[in-house]
Amino acid sequence: xxxxxxxxxxxxxxxxxxxxxxxxxxxxxxxxxxxxxxxxxxxxxxxxxxxxxxxxxxxxxxxxxxxxxxxxxxxxxxxxxxxxxxxxxxxxxxxxxxxxxxxxxxxxxxxxxxxxxxxxxxxxxxxxxxxxxxxxxxxxxxxxxxxxxxxxxxxxxxxxxxxxxxxxxxxxxxxxxxxxxxxxxxxxxxxxxxxxxxxxxxxxxxxxxxxxxxxxxxxxxxxxxxxxxxxxxxxxxxxxxxxxxxxxxxxxxxxxxxxxxxxxxxxxxxxxxxxxxxxxxxxxxxxxxxxxxxxxxxxxxxxxxxxxxxxxxxxxxxxxxxxxxxxxxxxxxxxxxxxxxxxxxxxxxxxxxxxxxxxxxxxxxxxxxxxxxxxxxxxxxxxxxxxxxxxxxxxxxxxxxxxxxxxxxxxxxxxxxxxxxxxxxxxxxxxxxxxxxxxxxxxxxxxxxxxxxxxxxxxxxxxxxxxxxxxxxxxxxxxxxxxxxxxxxxxxxxxxxxxxxxxxxxxxxxxxxxxxxxxxxxxxxxxxxxxxxxxxxxxxxxxxxxxxxxxxxxxxxxxxxxxxxxxxxxxxxxxxxxxxxxxxxxxxxxxxxxxxxxxxxxxxxxxxxxx
Amino acid sequence: xxxxxxxxxxxxxxxxxxxxxxxxxxxxxxxxxxxxxxxxxxxxxxxxxxxxxxxxxxxxxxxxxxxxxxxxxxxxxxxxxxxxxxxxxxxxxxxxxxxxxxxxxxxxxxxxxxxxxxxxxxxxxxxxxxxxxxxxxxxxxxxxxxxx
Numbered sequence: 222x223x224x225x226x227x228x229x230x231x232x233x234x235x236x237x238x239x240x241x242x243x244x245x246x247x248x249x250x251x252x253x254x255x256x257x258x259x260x261x262x263x264x265x266x267x268x269x270x271x272x273x274x275x276x277x278x279x280x281x282x283x284x285x286x287x288x289x290x291x292x293x294x295x296x297x298x299x300x301x302x303x304x305x306x307x308x309x310x311x312x313x314x315x316x317x318x319x320x321x322x323x324x325x326x327x328x329x330x331x332x333x334x335x336x337x338x339x340x341x342x343x344x345x346x347x348x349x350x351x352x353x354x355x356x357x358x359x360x361x362x363x364x365x366x367x368x369x370x371x372x373x374x375x376x377x378x379x380x381x382x383x384x385x386x387x388x389x390x391x392x393x394x395x396x397x398x399x400x401x402x403x404x405x406x407x408x409x410x411x412x413x414x415x416x417x418x419x420x421x422x423x424x425x426x427x428x429x430x431x432x433x434x435x436x437x438x439x440x441x442x443x444x445x446x447x448x449x450x451x452x453x454x455x456x457x458x459x460x461x462x463x464x465x466x467x468x469x470x471x472x473x474x475x476x477x478x479x480x481x482x483x484x485x486x487x488x489x490x491x492x493x494x495x496x497x498x499x500x501x502x503x504x505x506x507x508x509x510x511x512x513x514x515x516x517x518x519x520x521x522x523x524x525x526x527x528x529x530x531x532x533x534x535x536x537x538x539x540x541x542x543x544x545x546x547x548x549x550x551x552x553x554x555x556x557x558x559x560x561x562x563x564x565x566x567x568x569x570x571x572x573x574x575x576x577x578x579x580x581x582x583x584x585x586x587x588x589x590x591x592x593x594x595x596x597x598x599x600x601x602x603x604x605x606x607x608x609x610x611x612x613x614x615x616x617x618x619x620x621x622x623x624x625x626x627x628x629x630x631x632x633x634x635x636x637x638x639x640x641x642x643x644x645x646x647x648x649x650x651x652x653x654x655x656x657x658x659x660x661x662x663x664x665x666x667x668x669x670x671x672x673x674x675x676x677x678x679x680x681x682x683x684x685x686x687x688x689x690x691x692x693x694x695x696x697x698x699x700x701x702x703x704x705x706x707x708x709x710x711x712x713x714x715x716x717x718x719x720x721x722x723x724x725x726x727x728x729x730x731x732x733x734x735x736x737x738x739x740x741x742x743x744x745x746x747x748x749x750x751x752x753x754x755x756x757x758x759x760x761x762x763x764x765x766x767x768x769x770x771x772x773x774x775x776x777x778x779x780x781x782x783x784x785x786x787x788x789x790x791x792x793x794x795x796x797x798x799x800x801x802x803x804x805x806x807x808x809x810x811x812x813x814x815x816x817x818x819x820x821x822x823x824x825x826x827x828x829x830x831x832x
Numbered sequence: 833x834x835x836x837x838x839x840x841x842x843x844x845x846x847x848x849x850x851x852x853x854x855x856x857x858x859x860x861x862x863x864x865x866x867x868x869x870x871x872x873x874x875x876x877x878x879x880x881x882x883x884x885x886x887x888x889x890x891x892x893x894x895x896x897x898x899x900x901x902x903x904x905x906x907x908x909x910x911x912x913x914x915x916x917x918x919x920x921x922x923x924x925x926x927x928x929x930x931x932x933x934x935x936x937x938x939x940x941x942x943x944x945x946x947x948x949x950x951x952x953x954x955x956x957x958x959x960x961x962x963x964x965x966x967x968x969x970x971x972x973x974x975x976x977x978x979x980x
Contacts, residue, residue: 526877526878526881526952527952527953527956528953624898624899628974734960734964734967737964737967737968737971738960738963738964738967740967740970740971741888741967743895744888744891744892744895744970745888745891747895747898748891748894748895748898751894751898792880792884793884793887793888793891796880796881796884796885797884797888799881800881800885800956800960803953803956803957804956804957804960808957814953
């Protein structure tokens with residue numbers, strides 16, 4: 222359910238405002254209303270956010286380099302956090318520059334390797350004495366022997382199909398040959414080797430330095446980050462404050478959950494700040510904080526993937542949770558996989574960090590549902606339980622359904638969820654707008670449920686044809702009245718009839734499609750089971766008859782096959798019930814969405830993400 | 833020519849073309865997801881869900897075979913073979929084309945989320961519409977199978 226909130230407005234004298242805000246932050250329950258036109262471009266805030274971004278990337282770099290099992294040093298108060306940040310950023314950019322230099326040097330070295338050891342000084346001396354040495358390389362086939370005579374070409378080396386040679390000519394001679402002239406770098410290969418070693422050494426030093434910093438400065442940097450983020454939050458609240466009465470009075474508005482009101486009120490009464498608390502109206506955009514029992518709470522994550530309900534409507538999480546669990550079990554449809562899920566989840570739950578524990582609890586529930594639905598559809602690791610001759614399985618066969626029955630079960634589950642959704646919609650409308658707004662929904666529910674019940678009873682011969690006829694007429698007229706005439710009491714009845722016709726068209730096309738959509742539960746369940754069966758069959762056939770190796774091959778094939786199947790079926794079982802919830806169920810429950818999550822102005826705490 | 837040949841041609845088309853449709857559909861969405869990850873890596877959960885949606889048509893094709901398998905035998909009549917072929921052809925065509933088009937819808941949604949628009953829920957709703965026809969074909973296969 223969605224927690225009730227109260228709207229608070231504060232008028233604070235500007236000199237006491239900062240102190241007031243700090244106290245509000247301490248209490249940490251007020252969700253500040255943001256100005257509808259947004260916060261104006263504020264240079265200070267922008268700078269702070271840039272700083273926050275720099276800190277975030279520096280912390281990430283440090284995290285990458287922290288050695289395992291290292292104990293991080295405590296926060297060092299003698300260092301200013303910003304100095305530490307600059308130190309780290311400098312080290313990182315130095316490392317990048319050195320690595321680039323290394324790349325260039327290595328490329329140069331490769332180029333120079335062919336020419337071996339020589340002295341640039343000697344070359345210069347030669348040039349001064351009137352002998353110009355030029356360096357060339359060309360394809361072996363293109364090398365012309367004539368050049369050896371004409372230009373004094375000397376071969377230095379031939380590697381593969383490339384020949385490297387020099388020519389020695391007079392300074393004024395033009396060497397016009399079909400070969401690529403090579404530009405030498407300033408150093409020879411040997412000298413470059415020395416330089417490369419130096420650069421590598423320097424890089425290692427910087428890396429060691431960074432590792433040291435990751436241990437010594439991590440906590441300091443983290444604390445700076447917390448400070449900066451708190452600062453940003455505080456600035457945002459300041460910017461969302463309205464300054465009134467020639468900037469002497471600060472007006473702040475926000476929402477507080479009713480259950481946390483006491484703490485806030487106590488401070489406000491003590492401090493003597495002027496405030497007003499009111500119940501939000503239908504037009505207010507109130508933030509949403511969900512509160513559910515331990516079971517439904519696990520499914521809030523799934524609901525958030527789509528949209529949060531807005532404050533004024535019903536929270537559908539506890540209503541879709543059991544259906545989701547059921548559908549997941551039906552889609553994965555294999556008792557063996559379910560057992561595996563439960564075991565893995567229980568085992569892993571002890572070892573993961575607290576943020577992931579609810580996810581694993583959810584997996585445990587879903588796994589248990591899969592075990593039950595797996596037995597109902599008669600599958601265990603691809604083995605068909607319905608046709609098995611094992612004695613103790615016989616008594617379970619009463620609850621097993623064959624594929625034909627499963628098909629109708631899926632459709633019936635769809636009808637149940639849709640009708641349940643419609644009832645929720647009607648109840649929600651009554652709660653929000655009063656009985657008159659919900660009449661047409663009740664009309665549809667009466668026609669669908671009533672009609673269905675009468676039809677069912679007639680098929681089972683409980684009702685005679687006479688009574689059935691009158692029952693249909695009765696249901697039809699009451700429903701028709703509600704849908705066509707009373708759907709909007711304040712409106713002209715003729716327009717109502719038109720609207721009713723439009724409603725009927727939507728219902729007819731929409732409902733059929735929605736119910737049929739639930740066939741996917743049957744489809745996914747059966748195909749998963751059949752895939753498992755196919756893998757088992759493959760494993761048995763392909764393994765042959767060799768005494769020791771055959772069982773081994775069989776097990777390997779089964780492991781690979783069932784792993785693939787668990788992954789693919791699991792993904793489908795996760796996605797499709799979600800889709801059924803968000804599209805078919807939410808649509809028929811009149812879900813509007815668009816809610817804003819409740820985020821109180823409080824001490825900065827780091828958000829942990831799941832992916 | 834024996835009736836069973838016609839029946840199996842139909843089955844082959846149904847399982848094959850529906851599978852091809854899903855393969856192409858999820859490839860289209862997968863490509864879009866990789867592109868969107870470059871812009872916005874945080875929404876991977878959304879991309880995963882939308883990418884998986886076009887995958888169902890292949891399963892429907894497979895399931896269709898399963899539903900009709902009991903009616904196929906070497907001594908089946910021409911009427912039965914014709915029913916199997918007709919049902920299979922229906923699911924083959926709707927599966928193939930609806931999966932590809934659904935993939936394109938989902939890919940657009942993924943691209944939108946990558947660009948920062950909040951369109952996850954609405955994309956899911958719009959992606960339902962092409963799939964409806966594959967589901968209707970599957971229901972037809974089921975009913976035809978029961979009527980043989």
